[in-house]
Amino acid sequence: MGNGHRCSQAWNSLSFACVLSPDLAPLSWGTVSLTVPCPHSDVMFVVGREQQQVFAHRCVLACRCQAFRGMLGQAPVGSQDSSSSIPPQGPFILGNVQPEVFLAVIEFLYTNSVTLNSRIAAVTYGQADLQQHCLAFIEGLVRTQGFRELSDVVLARVLRSDRLAVDELELVQAVREWAHVSSAVLERPVPEVAALPVRELRLPLLAPNELVTLESYNQQDLLIPVEHIAAAWRAHALRKGSGVPSHLCRPRRGTRPRDHHRHLEPQAK
Numbered sequence: 001m002g003n004g005h006r007c008s009q010a011w012n013s014l015s016f017a018c019v020l021s022p023d024l025a026p027l028s029w030g031t032v033s034l035t036v037p038c039p040h041s042d043v044m045f046v047v048g049r050e051q052q053q054v055f056a057h058r059c060v061l062a063c064r065c066q067a068f069r070g071m072l073g074q075a076p077v078g079s080q081d082s083s084s085s086i087p088p089q090g091p092f093i094l095g096n097v098q099p100e101v102f103l104a105v106i107e108f109l110y111t112n113s114v115t116l117n118s119r120i121a122a123v124t125y126g127q128a129d130l131q132q133h134c135l136a137f138i139e140g141l142v143r144t145q146g147f148r149e150l151s152d153v154v155l156a157r158v159l160r161s162d163r164l165a166v167d168e169l170e171l172v173q174a175v176r177e178w179a180h181v182s183s184a185v186l187e188r189p190v191p192e193v194a195a196l197p198v199r200e201l202r203l204p205l206l207a208p209n210e211l212v213t214l215e216s217y218n219q220q221d222l223l224i225p226v227e228h229i230a231a232a233w234r235a236h237a238l239r240k241g242s243g244v245p246s247h248l249c250r251p252r253r254g255t256r257p258r259d260h261h262r263h264l265e266p267q268a269k
Contacts, residue, residue, distance in 0.1 A: 159200035165254035203232035
């Protein structure tokens, strides 16, 4: 197993996903300076196809991030416990990680802030604070071209959040537009490209008249599986979220109140 593959496995444990922009805004001075050797840096990463060198400090990365702690916690080369061919100072090869993404995470680990623009969306579950910043940022993308450029995996993760300050009806429309763009770009059917994100739409939160409209649109593009819509109607008929995952009956931060929500609350507890 090569060094790059081992490092990529450790990096993947951070569960970091993003959509990148070729024209990023400049990062903070502290982060940019890490691309230049520093007398006090003690670890180096070689990132992406560009083989961008990034210099950092082991103690900072290990203290702030579990994924780096595991990556950097290997026994030094030559020690009895070592099965690694990577010296403690690196280089650690991260060939399948974009340099802009890596530097954004490094920026957050060092400064507790991150520089984003309308073409970048990042979700990290290893860093709760960073996740909160990115979710708030993505909320602003719902009405922009940037939202349509999210991957299906990232979009599904975003839609799992209770903190989205967007109403469900607007999210359904945004996902529909995203799916049609993705379908055209990937040359795959709408239901196929949207399979992951659609599972996270909270259809039981919609009012009956909204479900009727949704069904009408759905007959044209088959975005949402019929069984998902049927489950939402069943929740209305039984006045509870019977047979529906509890999180799909739970209002988000931006969900507009509807009369039937009071019947869903016991199921969400």
